[in-house]
Amino acid sequence: AQSVTQLDSHVSVSEGTPVLLRCNYSSSYSPSLFWYVQHPNKGLQLLLKYTSAATLVKGINGFEAEFKKSETSFHLTKPSAHMSDAAEYFCVVSHDTGGGNKLTFGTGTQLKVEL
Amino acid sequence: DAGVIQSPRHEVTEMGQEVTLRCKPISGHNSLFWYRQTMMRGLELLIYFNNNVPIDDSGMPEDRFSAKMPNASFSTLKIQPSEPRDSAVYFCATKTGGMNTEAFFGQGTRLTVV
Numbered sequence: 521a522q523s524v525t526q527l528d529s530h531v532s533v534s535e536g537t538p539v540l541l542r543c544n545y546s547s548s549y550s551p552s553l554f555w556y557v558q559h560p561n562k563g564l565q566l567l568l569k570y571t572s573a574a575t576l577v578k579g580i581n582g583f584e585a586e587f588k589k590s591e592t593s594f595h596l597t598k599p600s601a602h603m604s605d606a607a608e609y610f611c612v613v614s615h616d617t618g619g620g621n622k623l624t625f626g627t628g629t630q631l632k633v634e635l
Numbered sequence: 636d637a638g639v640i641q642s643p644r645h646e647v648t649e650m651g652q653e654v655t656l657r658c659k660p661i662s663g664h665n666s667l668f669w670y671r672q673t674m675m676r677g678l679e680l681l682i683y684f685n686n687n688v689p690i691d692d693s694g695m696p697e698d699r700f701s702a703k704m705p706n707a708s709f710s711t712l713k714i715q716p717s718e719p720r721d722s723a724v725y726f727c728a729t730k731t732g733g734m735n736t737e738a739f740f741g742q743g744t745r746l747t748v749v
Binding site: 551552562563566569616617620623624628 | 666668670678680683684685686730734735737738739740
């Protein structure tokens with residue numbers, strides 16, 4: 521079965537410092553992985569995706585993630601946090617079910633950015 | 636394209652009433668997902684369709700919930716009768732292609748059952 525585990529439910533950083541949001545996945549074959557962001561009272565927006573091309577994936581707003589098969593991880597990073605990055609972040613795995621693609625979401629990580 | 640369109644954006648209803656949430660997918664997208672989001676349970680997949688056919692409805696909480704996709708451009712999620720514990724934000728998401736393509740989310744419907 522495919523699943524994702526987000527290791528931190530809450531992360532707090534100071535503006536200008538690096539961000540690290542952790543995600544581990546479980547998949548019986550090469551997965552497709554995504555990070556989505558949800559700002560308060562908004563829908564979910566795609567940040568970036570990994571689809572077995574380059575292992576280092578760059579997304580919007582300066583975020584990037586590295587796929588590490590040996591560690592079954594897909595951690596999200598950003599060198600310098602901005603106040604506007606405060607939001608909830610979801611790690612997602614996509615897998616075929618025979619009749620379509622199912623998206624399995626992690627439980628989310630709430631990012632707080634402080635002055 | 637206007638993206639995934641959900642209606643209504645907000646719904647307040649009394650316990651026992653029927654509620655219908657609507658979703659218009661992005662044109663050409665052949666997979667559609669209904670999610671429910673609450674503080675307590677996070678984001679839960681309720682049901683998803685592929686080419687208008689329900690593939691997995693194991694996340695539908697109980698018989699009070701039903702979903703349909705009569706054609707490629709419209710889906711509904713119905714709750715009858717509604718209960719206060721159904722209060723949540725309901726999201727519709729659609730995608731095309733295989734595993735490598737991302738899903739696009741609507742803005743959600745905030746349902747309050749009083």
